[in-house]
Amino acid sequence: MTSSRDDDGDPTASLGDDAAAAGRSADTQPVHGSADSPHGRRSTDSPPVRRLDDWNADRLRSLADEYGTPLYVLDVDRVQANYRRLAGAFPDAEIAYAAKANALVDLLRIVCANGATIECASAGEVYRAREAGIPGDRIRYTAVNPPERDLEYVVDAWKDDPTLTVTAGARDTVERLAALEYDGRLCLRVNPGVGAGHHENVRTGGDATFGIPAERLVETAHDAVERGFDLVGLHAHVGSGVLDADQREAHRRFVARVADLATEVVESVGSLEFVSVGGGFGVPYREDEPPLALDPVAETTHDAFADLDVCLSIEPGRYLVADAGVLLTEVNTVKETSATRVVGIDAGMTTLLRPALYDAYHALRSLDPDASDREPVPQTVAGPVCESSDVLCVDRPTPRFERGDVIAVGNAGAYGAEMANTYNSRPRPPTVVIDGSDSRLVRRRESLSDLTRLEAAAREGVAE
Numbered sequence: 001m002t003s004s005r006d007d008d009g010d011p012t013a014s015l016g017d018d019a020a021a022a023g024r025s026a027d028t029q030p031v032h033g034s035a036d037s038p039h040g041r042r043s044t045d046s047p048p049v050r051r052l053d054d055w056n057a058d059r060l061r062s063l064a065d066e067y068g069t070p071l072y073v074l075d076v077d078r079v080q081a082n083y084r085r086l087a088g089a090f091p092d093a094e095i096a097y098a099a100k101a102n103a104l105v106d107l108l109r110i111v112c113a114n115g116a117t118i119e120c121a122s123a124g125e126v127y128r129a130r131e132a133g134i135p136g137d138r139i140r141y142t143a144v145n146p147p148e149r150d151l152e153y154v155v156d157a158w159k160d161d162p163t164l165t166v167t168a169g170a171r172d173t174v175e176r177l178a179a180l181e182y183d184g185r186l187c188l189r190v191n192p193g194v195g196a197g198h199h200e201n202v203r204t205g206g207d208a209t210f211g212i213p214a215e216r217l218v219e220t221a222h223d224a225v226e227r228g229f230d231l232v233g234l235h236a237h238v239g240s241g242v243l244d245a246d247q248r249e250a251h252r253r254f255v256a257r258v259a260d261l262a263t264e265v266v267e268s269v270g271s272l273e274f275v276s277v278g279g280g281f282g283v284p285y286r287e288d289e290p291p292l293a294l295d296p297v298a299e300t301t302h303d304a305f306a307d308l309d310v311c312l313s314i315e316p317g318r319y320l321v322a323d324a325g326v327l328l329t330e331v332n333t334v335k336e337t338s339a340t341r342v343v344g345i346d347a348g349m350t351t352l353l354r355p356a357l358y359d360a361y362h363a364l365r366s367l368d369p370d371a372s373d374r375e376p377v378p379q380t381v382a383g384p385v386c387e388s389s390d391v392l393c394v395d396r397p398t399p400r401f402e403r404g405d406v407i408a409v410g411n412a413g414a415y416g417a418e419m420a421n422t423y424n425s426r427p428r429p430p431t432v433v434i435d436g437s438d439s440r441l442v443r444r445r446e447s448l449s450d451l452t453r454l455e456a457a458a459r460e461g462v463a464e
């Protein structure tokens, strides 16, 4: 099987002084931006949203010159500012970063140094967290229908470091963990029967796929305790992209329901260390959308759990990284047709899948110095894949894009690089991290030979 513990390094090594220092300095960083932001329970040091227009065009253009396009750019200062704002609104909660939004090892190390736990959705994400040197007590693994290979890897990781936590979303998963002789820290994922989110594909809270049916929860919890598991937590996830008032109302019903279920478990099985209410903190993708008002969401959550003696845990993914990242792409073709103006770019559904998958809106901006003088015209911006879903927008009025322009695509920090794929045999773009006035390449561009490497390995008889 795929146990690859030998190249994991030493996951039990703590984050070390660097990380601890970064955590401390995060709290003492100078305040910039508005200190009396209306959002966040305490004054925060950053505006609640960074729009695409707020990025420095010259700097982005020079990164595109240096590294080529397409290119993902991620600003770690913005990630940390988002983290501090959320931590300010939820001062007593544990923050577990959902790695699936962007699982770069560098990023996991940074959010962990700020105090976060890492919420992992696969063995691969657990592997990444361990590569980042994150100790087991800051790693949670929550998989949906976990492949056996994943469970085996995670159980091996647990043998190395018994402080990690596994979340099971089905009775079968509990039984399979027991069969692998796992009897460590266990959290149960419940299906609360209430969901919310920006698109039906991400409203997981009420979808039967996710979590133990609420009516089976207490029985499953009993069973787990009897089998010798260390039952420490209860988990539920409402969905992704909770932003507007309707979704916030669904969120209110959701946290109330989770609190009721937690109370039932505590009353019949015993105390719990934590209850996680998942992620789903929305970010505005459209320029005119207001940011999520964190305070009411925090207050509702806090109120729902007021009578329970548990640590509250939240699992932001997108909230921490979406507006910290942009995708840079170059215009290579402009075609005027009787129907529309088609702008061809070197990025598309293989680099940013969200528009094709969810019909998602991402802001677009030319970084050309003259771009702001150009008049808006309806434009369809299309990628290089021969599929009609390979478009970032259709007939969107935007200042005219010209061949050779570098275009910045907003909010690409979450579910951008992470969902990239090599369809059409297109190598995946590199990622550059901006860190203050420095920048560094944290993932190189895939090459054409990377595309055939695994086939070459198979020809040479390398099995894994």
Ligand SMILES: *Cc1c(COP(=O)(O)O)cnc(C)c1O
Pocket (backbone or CB within 6 Å): 098, 100, 101, 119, 121, 142, 237, 239, 240, 241, 278, 279, 280, 281, 315, 316, 317, 318, 319
């Ligand atoms: C996807 C996911 C998250 C994060 O969702 P966001 O919308 O990015 O905040 C958190 N928890 C679980 C279990 C998830 O599957």
